[in-house]
Amino acid sequence: MKFAPMNYHYLRYPIKKFLDKVERSPFNSIDLYCSAPQLNLFDYPLSRLIELKKEIEAHHLSVMAMTPENCVYPVNFCTQDDLTRESSIRYYQRAIDTAQFLDCPCVQISTGFGYFDQPREEGWKYCRESLWTLAQYCEKKDVRLLLEELKVTTTNVLITSKDIAKMLEEIDSPAIVGMVDMDQMTYAKETIDDYFDNLGDKLQHIHFNDRGHTVPGDGDFPMKEYYDSIKNRGYDGTVSFEICDRRYYRDPDKAIDDIVAWMKANTNEFD
Structure with missing residues (x-):
């Protein structure tokens, strides 16, 4: 498997601090969380994007995946509101x-989500139409979308691995695949095997984090068991650490150190 940290918990710092830390770590790629002030997709000039690419390359890193801020105001591609x-x-x-x-x-x-007082089928329809449109664009750009479900407190469209599998089947594009987040998975009372059984080779990315999107070992999830289950299914794809809890904002470097320590204590990935 190929592992990469994400910069979500570095948002109180310049992006260079994150790149400096990753360069000193065993990782050689990143999952680039896109949010201001580091990378604001709503308003980011080409000159800044060129500088960012040079910085990433200067740190001898590649970008495994990008994670735009989504399903929060004002982003929702499943809504009944056309604008x-x-x-x-x-x-x-x-x-x-x-x-x-x-x-x-x-x-x-x-x-995204449809209006909670409207039939789920409406949100599903707009979700499918929007993803199909984006899939056509991705096919031209040679980029894939990693589709993630969310909790019932956030959405009424995609909630389980079966929902992801059904949506992928309806869209039928190689440009959209599925992923699993340990936090969403456990909240929905699903397992690693559920995702592999329902998605098969369409499962192509993993967010490996403890409860509440914390560092492995900082929550109460059986992270070693999760890791072993992933390995037992023969997965050899990409994995990133989506660490969102604000407890890590003041000392984000330590979170990277703790991830590395957990990996060394529980896996052979860095051998």
Whole structure:
């Protein structure tokens, strides 16, 4: 497997601090979280993007995946509101363009939501139509979308691995594949095997984090068991650490150190 940290918990610092730390770590790639002030997809000039690419290359790193801020105001590609849906599609179009410029093969995309007082089928329909549109664009750009479900408190569209599998089947594009996040998976009372059974070779990315999107070992998930299950299924794809809890904001470097320590204590990935 190929592992990469994400810069979510570095948002109180310049992006260079994150790149400096990763360069000193055993990792050689990153999952680039896209949010201001580091990389604001709503307004990011080409000159800054060129500088960012040079910085990443100067640190001898590659971009494994990009994770735009999504399913929060004002991004929602499943909504019945036409203006919001169309602007969200344009937002992801910019994300795909940015990924191509940074030689990044994948862009993570989480389901949006329909109005909670309307039939789920409406949100599903707009989700499918929006993803199909983006898939056509991705096929031209040689970029893949990594589709993630969310919790029932966030969405009424994609909630389980079966939902992801059904959506991928309906869209039928090689440019959209599935992924699993340990936090979403456990909340939905699913298992690693559920994802592999339902998605098969369409499962192509993993967010490996403990409860509440914390460092492995900082929560109460059986992370070693999860890791072993992933290995037992023969997975050899990409894995990133989506660490979002604010406890890590003041000392984000330590979180990277703790991830490395957990990996060394529980896996042979760095041998």
